[in-house]
Amino acid sequence: MDGSLPVIDLSDLTAAAPGALERVAAAIGRAAREVGFFWVTGHGVSPAVSAAAFAASEAFFALPRAQKAALAIDRVGANRGYVGEGAESLDPSRPPDLKEAFNIGFDLPEGDPERFDAAGQRGVNAWPELAGFRPAVEAYFAAVLALGRRLHRAIALDLGADPEFFADKLDRPMATLRLLHYPPRPAAMAPGRLGAGAHTDYGNLTLLATDAVGGLEVRRRDGVWVAAPPMPGAFVVNIGDCLMRWSNDVYVSTPHRVVNPEGRERWSIAFFLDPNPEAVVTALPGCVAPGEAPRHPPITAAAHLAARLAATYGGA
Ligand SMILES: O=C(O)CCC(=O)C(=O)O
Numbered sequence: 001m002d003g004s005l006p007v008i009d010l011s012d013l014t015a016a017a018p019g020a021l022e023r024v025a026a027a028i029g030r031a032a033r034e035v036g037f038f039w040v041t042g043h044g045v046s047p048a049v050s051a052a053a054f055a056a057s058e059a060f061f062a063l064p065r066a067q068k069a070a071l072a073i074d075r076v077g078a079n080r081g082y083v084g085e086g087a088e089s090l091d092p093s094r095p096p097d098l099k100e101a102f103n104i105g106f107d108l109p110e111g112d113p114e115r116f117d118a119a120g121q122r123g124v125n126a127w128p129e130l131a132g133f134r135p136a137v138e139a140y141f142a143a144v145l146a147l148g149r150r151l152h153r154a155i156a157l158d159l160g161a162d163p164e165f166f167a168d169k170l171d172r173p174m175a176t177l178r179l180l181h182y183p184p185r186p187a188a189m190a191p192g193r194l195g196a197g198a199h200t201d202y203g204n205l206t207l208l209a210t211d212a213v214g215g216l217e218v219r220r221r222d223g224v225w226v227a228a229p230p231m232p233g234a235f236v237v238n239i240g241d242c243l244m245r246w247s248n249d250v251y252v253s254t255p256h257r258v259v260n261p262e263g264r265e266r267w268s269i270a271f272f273l274d275p276n277p278e279a280v281v282t283a284l285p286g287c288v289a290p291g292e293a294p295r296h297p298p299i300t301a302a303a304h305l306a307a308r309l310a311a312t313y314g315g316a
C-alpha cells in the first residue's frame with residue numbers, strides 16, 4: 001500500500017438502491033478489518049456545505065489571538081472551544097502538536113435535563129462573532145452526523161447485527177467537530193514535532209475532510225508510515241478505539257499522524273462520532289466466537305472517552 005487507501009463509493013447507499021446496504025457493508029467490513037481507514041465518495045454531503053465550513057474555519061483562525069483565546073476550551077468547558085498552538089499532544093511522548101483547533105460539540109436543546117453534565121461531555125457551544133460562521137458550521141455538522149449514522153447501519157450489518165443496532169446509541173451522541181489549522185513547519189522546530197502526533201482516534205468513526213495540501217500519514221500493519229494523499233471531495237473515514245471495542249477487536253483502530261507541510265498552511269475538519277454517553281460498549285454477539293469471552297469488559301462510552309481525552313491533554 002502506497003497510501004492508497006480503499007475507496008468506497010456510497011452512491012447506491014445514498015440513493016437507497018436495492019442491495020446497496022449489503023454491498024457497502026461488505027466493502028466497509030473488509031477495509032475496517034484490514035486497514036481501519038478508507039475513503040468514501042458518493043457520500044451525499046454537498047460540496048457547497050463543505051466549502052462553506054472550510055471558509056468559516058479560515059475566517060476563524062485568521063481572527064486576532066485574543067479573540068480566539070476568549071473562546072478557549074478551558075473557559076468554555078465540555079471539550080468545546082479553542083485549543084491554541086502547543087496545548088495538545090496527540091502523542092504524549094512528543095513535543096506539543098503544531099496546530100490549533102476549534103471544537104464544536106453536539107448540543108442538546110434548551111430545557112433538556114441532560115444539557116449539562118458533571119462528567120464534562122455535555123455542554124453548550126461557544127461561537128465566535130463572525131457573520132455566517134455558526135450556520136455554516138451547523139449545516140456541516142448535521143450533514144456529517146447524518147453520514148456517520150448511515151455508515152453505522154452498514155457497520156452493524158457487517159458485524160452481524162441489525163442495521164438499526166446503533167440507532168438508539170447515536171441519537172444523542174458525543175459528537176465533536178474539530179476545525180483544524182496547521183501552520184507551515186517553522187525553520188527551527190523541536191525535533192520530533194509534528195502537526196498531529198501519532199494516535200488512534202477514540203470514538204466509533206472519524207470523518208475527515210482535508211484540503212489539497214497533504215500531510216496525513218497512516219501506519220500500515222507492517223509498521224511503515226505511508227502518506228495518504230488528499231482526494232478532493234471525498235472523506236477519509238477511520239475506525240476509532242470505541243468501535244474496535246464494539247467489534248471485539250475485529251475492526252482495527254489504526255495509528256495516524258499529520259506532518260506539517262514545508263512552507264504551506266493546511267486546513268482540515270475532523271468529525272468524531274462517539275456513542276451516547278450512557279451507551280454500554282460491549283462486544284457485539286456476532287463478533288465473539290461461541291464459547292469465548294469478549295476481549296474487554298463493558299464500559300460506558302462516556303467513561304471510555306473521558307479516559308482517552310485525559311491522556312491527550314497531559315492528564316491520566
Ligand atoms: O488533520 C488531519 O488530517 C487529521 C487529524 C486527526 O487525525 C485528528 O485530529 O484526530
Ligand SMILES: [Fe+2]
Binds near residue numbers: 199
Ligand atoms: Fe486522528
